[in-house]
Amino acid sequence: MDWKKPDLNELIKRLNVPTDRPVDMVLDTDTYNEVDDQFALCYALCSPERVNVKAVYAAPFHNDRSTGPEDGMVKSYNEILRLLRSMDIDPEGLVFEGSRRYLPKDGYVDSPAARDLVNKALARDPDDPLFVVAIGAITNVASAILMEPAIVDRIHVIWLGGHPLTWPTAREFNLSQDVPAARVIFDCGCAVTLVPCWGVASHLLGTAYDVRACLAGKNPMCDALVELFCAYADDEFGWGKEIWDVAAVSCLIVPQFVPAVLEPSPLLSDDSRWSRDASRHPIRVVQFAYRTPIFRDMYKKLARGYQK
Numbered sequence: 001m002d003w004k005k006p007d008l009n010e011l012i013k014r015l016n017v018p019t020d021r022p023v024d025m026v027l028d029t030d031t032y033n034e035v036d037d038q039f040a041l042c043y044a045l046c047s048p049e050r051v052n053v054k055a056v057y058a059a060p061f062h063n064d065r066s067t068g069p070e071d072g073m074v075k076s077y078n079e080i081l082r083l084l085r086s087m088d089i090d091p092e093g094l095v096f097e098g099s100r101r102y103l104p105k106d107g108y109v110d111s112p113a114a115r116d117l118v119n120k121a122l123a124r125d126p127d128d129p130l131f132v133v134a135i136g137a138i139t140n141v142a143s144a145i146l147m148e149p150a151i152v153d154r155i156h157v158i159w160l161g162g163h164p165l166t167w168p169t170a171r172e173f174n175l176s177q178d179v180p181a182a183r184v185i186f187d188c189g190c191a192v193t194l195v196p197c198w199g200v201a202s203h204l205l206g207t208a209y210d211v212r213a214c215l216a217g218k219n220p221m222c223d224a225l226v227e228l229f230c231a232y233a234d235d236e237f238g239w240g241k242e243i244w245d246v247a248a249v250s251c252l253i254v255p256q257f258v259p260a261v262l263e264p265s266p267l268l269s270d271d272s273r274w275s276r277d278a279s280r281h282p283i284r285v286v287q288f289a290y291r292t293p294i295f296r297d298m299y300k301k302l303a304r305g306y307q308k
Contacts, residue, residue: 003152010153015191017252019255022050024130026117029056029058031079032072032079033076034245039225039229039245039246039302043249048307050252050253058076060102063173069139073099086221087305096116102139102181108143108146115147122148122151122154130154130155132155133159134158134159138184139178141159157185157193158193159192162175162197163199165274179268191283193283193284193286207236208241210295253297257289257293259287261284262284267280
């Protein structure tokens with residue numbers, strides 16, 4: 001698809017993350033795939049002073065926890081509902097099923113999630129974009145953009161995917177599942193914050209010891225997270241578990257601890273390799289994630305619980 005060239009001044013304005021008020025966001029998540037999505041979802045819902053969660057979309061995934069992208073999406077949808085029950089949150093009008101397959105060669109994947117994103121984005125003023133935090137395969141978001149390209153000027157996508165632009169490969173689970181969808185995000189001209197995995201999000205490791213000490217017994221949501229997290233350990237001694245997806249929501253909740261710089265939007269090859277073209281429109285690329293202050297803020301808010 002031939003995308004229109006974005007207005008650079010307007011794009012740079014949309015790339016800003018306000019720090020003086022809460023912002024509206026939707027979360028696109030392959031929640032059943034791992035444990036970190038659950039922490040990211042609960043952290044966002046427990047941070048109303050920084051984010052208003054307007055919708056949660058179930059993303060597709062395929063690994064040893066699913067039989068295919070459709071099964072992964074359905075399992076993620078049900079996992080979202082399970083977590084919301086632990087917080088006594090009504091999912092009606094908040095949670096939407098996403099894509100049942102990855103992006104086809106031509107066209108998009110219709111889904112309740114993609115349609116809801118289009119509707120919410122079209123209702124936005126370009127000066128006040130909707131933040132779309134994505135922590136799985138980017139199929140739902142790319143489909144919404146292809147469904148209605150006008151939303152490009154009304155959203156800011158924060159995506160955890162790939163590796164730093166200086167790495168010889170971008171190959172990573174979220175990105176590699178749907179490379180065509182990733183290309184849509186980088187080529188369409190929308191505001192994008194990229195959260196690379198190795199060297200950035202990879203700093204966010206939790207341990208069974210601190211998860212129990214900080215969260216156990218605080219509330220049903222925390223107990224559900226502790227049980228889920230500790231189930232991954234066969235031997236807890238010296239063990240750390242990735243909670244990488246928290247980095248993406250941290251871009252809005254504690255942006256001072258996930259510093260980013262502007263870079264030309266990368267080109268992505270079929271075999272998941274980056275290439276650079278200085279004439280391309282800018283995106284934000286996160287450089288580092290400061291584990292201790294991020295986890296302190298997250299544990300404090302999770303222990304406080306969801307505030308109705």
